[in-house]
Amino acid sequence: MKSLTLPFLILSVASAHAFADNELVKTQSHSDVSSTASRLVTLLENKGMTIFATIDHSDAANKIGATLRPTQLVIFGNPKIGSKLMQCQQSIGIDLPQKMLISEDQDGKVWISYNQPHYLAQRHHLSGCDNVLKKVETALNNFAKKAAQTNNP
Structure with missing residues (x-):
């Protein structure tokens, strides 16, 4: 029983900040x-990314008379990175540009969610792009952490 308590405690503490669920971070x-x-x-x-779109899903739902908790999707990218990934496996283009979903859950908590880059690598059978994937993973993690803080621009 003790062996279950420590991992559960660690998972519980980690889930308050960031976690992966269904290949989403x-x-x-x-x-x-x-x-x-x-x-x-x-x-x-500020990091030179192109913002392709910001979609307010809750506003769209409201326009058709549906109710949806606040939910926005930011679609962004950098061709210098995306092109490198597509050179490894062109099919990853279906999952590019990158996306981050900002949504409010049923408890009023706000979450930033995005696809785990290694999930996309597995999905598209990428090989030879480990360094690029690591950079993408680090960048997405940093963007999410900084956007989650209240003392940033």
């Missing part, structure tokens, strides 16, 4: 969805 934000999305866009732009 989730980081809890300390702001509302709109502020978090705005901070994320600013961070991405």
Whole structure:
């Protein structure tokens, strides 16, 4: 029984900040969805990323008379990185550009979610792109962490 307690405790503590679920990485934000999305866009732009779109899913739902907790999707990328990934396996283009979903759950907590890069590598049978994938993973993690903090732009 003791062997289950420590891993459970570690998982419980880790899940309050960031965790992977269904090949999604989730980081809890300390702001509302709109502020978090705005901070994320600013961070991405400051790093030279192209913002292709910001989609407000809850606004779209409202327009058809449906109710949806605050949910925004930010679609962004950098052709210098995406092209390298597609040179390894062109089919990964279906999952590019990158996306981050900022959403409020049923408990009022706000989460930043994105695809685990290694999941995409497995999905598309990438080989020879380990260094690029590591850079992507680090960058996405840093963007999510910084966007989740309230003291960033």
